Amino acid sequence: MAAEATAHHSNAKKIWKVFFILSAITIVEVALGIFKPESLHHVHIFGLSLLNYIFIVLTIWKAYYIMWSFMHLEQEKTAFRWTVAGVLSFLCVYLITLVLIEGNYVYEVFQHAQYKWIF
């Protein structure tokens, strides 16, 4: 019923606001990607540069706006939101963690181990 009530007035203003935010984030990303400030690009935390952390945070921020605003996840029931966004985040984070640790391990093997030929 609530959805029906909101359905008839236009959300155009909010849509343009989200577009403006997404564009601004993209411009910041591209500017950082082109200039690559020394202080961010060459400082590493857990083998990943600070610049890359910024890129990842900005990307997730953009994804949040696309899913919540453009795909109207905001207006769905909380339980439904969790079945999509919750499941997706959990599985992706799980996969990324395991596989990147493995990739790093293989790199170490190539660098230092005696038994490279197994790979």
Place this chain on the structure above:
Amino acid sequence: MGATVTTEATEVRGDARGPLNVSYGKMMMWYFILSDSLTFCGFLVGYGFTRYKFMDTWPIADEVFNHFPFLHGVDAPMYYVALMTFILIFSSVTMVLAVDAGHQMKRKKVATYMFLTILGGLVFIGSQAWEWKNFINGSYGAVETTGGSILQFVGEDGKQIALADFAVVDPNKKDATLTRANATWFVNGPSKSTYSLAEVQAGFDANPTIRIRTQKTTDAKHKEILSREASVERLKDAVLVVEGANLIRNEYGHKTFADFFFFITGFHGFHVCTGILINIIIFFNVLLGTYDRRGSYEMVEKGGLYWHFVDLVWVFVFTFFYLV
């Protein structure tokens, strides 16, 4: 009035709202998107794995993708992908405006916005084709060693130079191209490069300022440039001239880099194509008044979900392929 029409439509189409208060069609579109996202996640994580595995020899993306239309030879890192990102985000905006107009049952407005969305999608896919063309043709050319490493050439200022800039063309070179005209269609030989290895070698010998850039990334996050002596020594290992990129080798560096580029942007491009197709079908249905008769523009919403998903994936591809 609106509510009555919706009830009628739900009876006909079986759109009864379930426990999560989402119509069946929208819920299934969401779960399809969920599973498709995991496929893309798998691709990108596979890219991440390979990149970690070859951490210090992986190509630097903004040295690879530095073309811009009508700016030939100008180093324009990432401007073009940024533009493509804007085009896709903008087509997402027109899509969501179409959905919004659909809620208000404004048929003409929906049609206009759907048309703009389709247009945006076509411009994007055209841009991607152009990006692929540049990537496949290559811009500088390189040589490959017996060990499979790629050696690129830099001039005096440490900037990469093309084979065409220095190779000494041998006028007596025998063009042994295997073509149908030479009645050699039954022989499967390697494709021939514009310059032979001997011509590249001759050009290298004639220009003492040319040095070799290897795949190795230094601590300063640039590719290592050898001294002239080391370059001469290293070039002795060369066995093959590589121009552009394909699934077997590429001039940009690591072999799997091109494979991942083709697969990830290709799979995304395939999604864009199907998205355009779905949007065109919906567009014509809007024009024919199908959704007016049905009393609900929910189909525009479902198509919209898919189209936003395509945009969502691109946001991640853009970050992990071009920025990180």
